[in-house]
Amino acid sequence: MSQPLENRETFHHLIKQHPCFNGDAHFKYGRIHLPVSPACNIQCRFCKRGFNKWENRPGVSRGLLTPTEAVEKVAQALELCPEITVAGIAGPGDTLATDDALEAFEAIHHRFPSLTNCLSTNGLLLAEKAERIIAAGVKTVTVTVNAVDENILPDICSYIHYHDQYLTGINAARILIAAQLDGIRRIVSLGAVVKVNTVLIPGVNDHHVGHIAQTTADRGASLFNIIPLIPQHELQEHAAPTCHQLNLAREAAEKHLTVFRHCRHCRADACGIPGKGLDLAEKLYDQPLNTFSHG
Amino acid sequence: MDFIKEKAPPVREDRLKACNAFGGSCCQLAEGARKGCLNGIKRTFAQTQGCQLNLSMAILNTLRNAVIIIHAPIGCGGGSTAMAGLTKNFQKLRDAKAPGLIWLNTNLDESDVIKGGESKLREAVLYADREFRPSAIIVANSCVPALIGDDLDGILAQLQAEVAAKIVPVHCEGFKTKIQASAYDAVYHGILRNLVDVREEYERVIPDELEELAENYRRSKTVNILNVSSMSRFDEDELTRLLRALELNARFMPCYAHPDDFETVTEAALNVSICATHDDYFVGHLQAQYGIPFVLRAIPIGIMNTNKWLRDIGKFFTIEDRVERLIEAETRELEKALAPYREALRGKRAFLAGGEIRVLANATALVELGLEVVGLKGYHYDGFGDDFLNDLDLSDEVLFNVATGQPFEQSNLLERLKPDIYVGHTGGNVWAAKQGFPVYPIFGQTVNYMGYNGVFELARRLTRLLKNPVFNRNLAANTRLPYFEDWYKQDPFSYIDDSPAQSNG
Numbered sequence: 001m002s003q004p005l006e007n008r009e010t011f012h013h014l015i016k017q018h019p020c021f022n023g024d025a026h027f028k029y030g031r032i033h034l035p036v037s038p039a040c041n042i043q044c045r046f047c048k049r050g051f052n053k054w055e056n057r058p059g060v061s062r063g064l065l066t067p068t069e070a071v072e073k074v075a076q077a078l079e080l081c082p083e084i085t086v087a088g089i090a091g092p093g094d095t096l097a098t099d100d101a102l103e104a105f106e107a108i109h110h111r112f113p114s115l116t117n118c119l120s121t122n123g124l125l126l127a128e129k130a131e132r133i134i135a136a137g138v139k140t141v142t143v144t145v146n147a148v149d150e151n152i153l154p155d156i157c158s159y160i161h162y163h164d165q166y167l168t169g170i171n172a173a174r175i176l177i178a179a180q181l182d183g184i185r186r187i188v189s190l191g192a193v194v195k196v197n198t199v200l201i202p203g204v205n206d207h208h209v210g211h212i213a214q215t216t217a218d219r220g221a222s223l224f225n226i227i228p229l230i231p232q233h234e235l236q237e238h239a240a241p242t243c244h245q246l247n248l249a250r251e252a253a254e255k256h257l258t259v260f261r262h263c264r265h266c267r268a269d270a271c272g273i274p275g276k277g278l279d280l281a282e283k284l285y286d287q288p289l290n291t292f293s294h295g
Numbered sequence: 296m297d298f299i300k301e302k303a304p305p306v307r308e309d310r311l312k313a314c315n316a317f318g319g320s321c322c323q324l325a326e327g328a329r330k331g332c333l334n335g336i337k338r339t340f341a342q343t344q345g346c347q348l349n350l351s352m353a354i355l356n357t358l359r360n361a362v363i364i365i366h367a368p369i370g371c372g373g374g375s376t377a378m379a380g381l382t383k384n385f386q387k388l389r390d391a392k393a394p395g396l397i398w399l400n401t402n403l404d405e406s407d408v409i410k411g412g413e414s415k416l417r418e419a420v421l422y423a424d425r426e427f428r429p430s431a432i433i434v435a436n437s438c439v440p441a442l443i444g445d446d447l448d449g450i451l452a453q454l455q456a457e458v459a460a461k462i463v464p465v466h467c468e469g470f471k472t473k474i475q476a477s478a479y480d481a482v483y484h485g486i487l488r489n490l491v492d493v494r495e496e497y498e499r500v501i502p503d504e505l506e507e508l509a510e511n512y513r514r515s516k517t518v519n520i521l522n523v524s525s526m527s528r529f530d531e532d533e534l535t536r537l538l539r540a541l542e543l544n545a546r547f548m549p550c551y552a553h554p555d556d557f558e559t560v561t562e563a564a565l566n567v568s569i570c571a572t573h574d575d576y577f578v579g580h581l582q583a584q585y586g587i588p589f590v591l592r593a594i595p596i597g598i599m600n601t602n603k604w605l606r607d608i609g610k611f612f613t614i615e616d617r618v619e620r621l622i623e624a625e626t627r628e629l630e631k632a633l634a635p636y637r638e639a640l641r642g643k644r645a646f647l648a649g650g651e652i653r654v655l656a657n658a659t660a661l662v663e664l665g666l667e668v669v670g671l672k673g674y675h676y677d678g679f680g681d682d683f684l685n686d687l688d689l690s691d692e693v694l695f696n697v698a699t700g701q702p703f704e705q706s707n708l709l710e711r712l713k714p715d716i717y718v719g720h721t722g723g724n725v726w727a728a729k730q731g732f733p734v735y736p737i738f739g740q741t742v743n744y745m746g747y748n749g750v751f752e753l754a755r756r757l758t759r760l761l762k763n764p765v766f767n768r769n770l771a772a773n774t775r776l777p778y779f780e781d782w783y784k785q786d787p788f789s790y791i792d793d794s795p796a797q798s799n800g
Binding site: 218 | 421424425428430456457458459461494495496497498499500501555558
């Protein structure tokens with residue numbers, strides 16, 4: 001890449017205060033996930049987006065916020081928990097499929113310029129919206145890359161909806177991978193730090209994790225996070241990875257990228273310091289809001 | 296200049312009225328150029344010459360983290376195997392993690408000529424992306440698909456959505472031109488259309504004035520130096536040293552650059568070309584499209600040319616005083632260092648062969664060192680050579696041969712002129728060496744030629760080479776050359792037919 005050194009410098013400074021990027025910060029600093037993105041442009045076979053109060057997993061939220069409500073929520077959350085340093089949008093849909101997340105970020109950045117804005121996406125539209133993302137003060141981006149092989153991805157992603165086209169199978173896989181890799185390269189070249197999330201699905205992509213880490217590292221990603229599968233939706237009958245499988249995958253990835261080991265599968269409306277185990281969302285939302293995070 | 300909307304650039308015969316056949320004195324050449332009589336001259340017999348695709352490969356192969364696909368029958372691009380080692384090593388000088396040269400050929404056969412080669416191309420591009428995950432996939436078109444009418448751009452545009460790499464079609468079909476240098480335009484055309492990319496600027500929600508100022512300052516001090524096939528890493532270091540003395544930041548492209556570097560090519564105050572033959576197409580377009588000014592008058596080889604090059608840059612940044620002080624200090628040092636070599640080099644006779652600008656600039660450097668230039672051979676000749684020819688202090692009888700390849704003319708010339716040293720490119724050096732003349736490369740990736748250091752390096756190496764020419768004498772004594780004795784007695788230019796030019800004139 002053209003400016004690796006500069007990126008590394010920003011990287012350290014940024015992630016010191018980001019609980020989802022740094023093991024130490026995980027216990028010290030807080031984050032708020034804002035459920036503002038209603039729609040998704042791809043369908044993962046393990047993903048069932050939902051709105052409820054009880055499930056504790058990505059993809060679930062109490063309900064949706066409008067961009068204006070999101071700013072208010074950040075203000076309230078900062079009063080409850082001043083340790084919050086990161087405002088993230090991670091669902092319940094894809095953050096770039098609609099403009100809601102970017103509008104929310106622009107408003108948050110305007111009012112709380114010191115907060116680090118953090119965005120999670122499947123990467124399908126990342127390259128196209130990269131400049132606007134950076135302009136809205138987003139400094140850390142998480143891209144969920146479940147495979148970089150077009151023969152594996154159709155087993156994980158059943159369809160994509162891309163520029164008014166409904167695509168399935170290998171064609172969808174090719175376009176999604178191409179868009180993700182190009183998106184990572186582009187956003188990194190604009191100065192963002194990129195974490196790659198991979199959902200570990202035994203028997204589907206467990207042997208492939210090292211390859212994902214290598215390919216995304218080449219494109220400028222800085223961190224890697226492996227999320228064990230929560231079996232549901234189409235993969236309901238599938239086994240979740242064991243601790244051993246998870247460790248093997250982490251070792252394979254660690255050859256190429258730093259692996260973040262503290263991920264807690266947060267909801268899309270989580271709030272608080274993840275390492276302390278206390279979630280403030282209950283206090284933040286009077287009405288049970290319904291959500292899903294990809295963070 | 297605006298050809299960027301076309302799929303392929305015009306060839307040099309049309310765009311620059313370049314000539315590739317001429318034999319006569321420099322004086323006659325200058326006169327012919329003035330009258331515009333050079334364009335129509337032809338050869339009635341010609342040996343094979345390098346094709347456009349070959350020269351395009353020489354540039355494209357250097358790009359880091361790119362896969363080159365040659366859409367052609369299996370023979371085309373075979374020359375790339377010879378370059379693989381070189382490319383890898385010199386890529387690693389710029390980036391230790393560079394993967395080296397990766398190239399594929401679509402292997403068109405007889406049935407593809409009938410049925411079209413589109414499916415093979417598609418397969419190759421998808422394979423390249425999946426297997427190597429490069430930053431760019433460069434597809435070089437060759438004669439066969441161009442003749443049968445494969446819709447290269449159509450297929451690649453369709454494929455772009457399916458691959459992560461940026462796809463760059465390069466139209467460098469050999470049959471289209473006799474001026475090999477058209478390859479530079481073909482490559483730059485591909486780069487301009489597909490890799491140069493000005494980012495859309497969103498207004499920041501919170502404007503950061505300090506950062507903006509810093510960014511503008513950085514841009515105002517950044518200079519792109521174009522290094523197409525003419526600059527070694529050591530040349531780059533020397534030019535960086537000189538520009539740093541002027542507090543300018545130099546970036547080098549396109550050779551050995553990363554494909555992503557072209558995205559920010561417009562974030563510079565000035566484009567500096569070191570050779571008009573190479574870069575006029577690129578800098579012309581960057582000025583027309585993005586308003587970035589350029590200088591391309593001088594190539595910094597030899598003292599006078601380096602001074603001129605620095606003064607051009609100094610004039611643009613209005614730092615003429617600093618430039619003069621730098622030139623004064625550097626030349627003073629250089630003269631001191633050159634003194635011991637001057638005696639050994641005085642009066643030695645040299646023959647030069649290479650690209651038009653390069654030979655003329657090198658001739659200036661040799662004359663400065665006290666050598667006598669007895670003959671020159673340029674691959675082609677166009678208007679950009681006129682200035683150099685006028686600046687060069689040569690007697691009017693010095694011969695100039697315009698020929699791409701054509702070693703038979705060169706052999707005859709060398710037999711007559713009997714120079715003490717031959718300075719030329721790889722392809723021609725071998726024939727001169729076998730004829731018994733010591734040879735020195737006119738460009739090499741391991742040699743420093745440019746800047747003040749380059750002049751010293753040239754003097755040092757030439758002195759060492761001229762000290763003992765026995766190797767080449769022995770080589771000649773034990774080699775049989777392919778030409779009859781009779782040929783050496785004929786006029787070297789007997790196969791050049793200038794009647795069309797004469798009748799027009």
